Amino acid sequence: MxxxxxxxxxxxxxxxxxxxxxxxxxxxxxxxxxHPFSAWPMGFVVRGGDRLWWGGCAWDSFGIVAALGERLSILTICPHCGRELSYGAGPQDPPDADRVVVRVPRPAAEWWDDVVATCTAIRSFCSTAHLECWLADTGEPPGARVELERLWQLALPWYGDRLDPDWRPRSLEQRQEMLERAGLRGPFWQLGG
Structure with a gap:
């Protein structure tokens, strides 16, 4: 050896x-x-049969779906009311949660300033109303509200080849293009250099 x-x-x-x-x-x-896997619990459990993984955030949880290429269940808690949220998704199947929304806490250019804190704060809420109440209660900045299906659309190309032995990090331009193809445009979604 x-x-x-x-x-x-x-x-x-x-x-x-x-x-x-x-x-x-x-x-x-x-x-x-x-990414999209976490070695420590961060608020999202992804399940496939008797297998469990920790997702770093709502987006990473869909990334596990994309990387493994199978339909999985995602379990988390609404930060406002504490209600358990459970929804499924697969590479061809969008998430089956109607009113759930996700808060992305900071602009894309700041994600890697503290990526663990960023991921920890990309959370799913029962509804837009619960997100708004949580923001009012906590005084946290609004960030961006994103539909669950849009994050799923982003996760598929972003993480779909992550387990490929020949995987290489994508360029800034490639990552920016993926954000834009998922409909995430504007200053908030501009990646930093």
């Missing part, structure tokens, strides 16, 4: 983190997230 040099491994992990291919722990010595 080949011996691995710790410093080389940590340098390779840091390079993948810099390329946004994964997210390291705060100590930099472990993987916190390999």
């Amino acid at each position: 080949a011996e691995l040099d710790r410093d080389r491994v940590l340098a390779a992990l840091a390079e993948l983190d810099d390329a946004h291919a994964l997210v390291l722990t705060s100590a930099g010595d472990g993987i916190r997230m390999a």
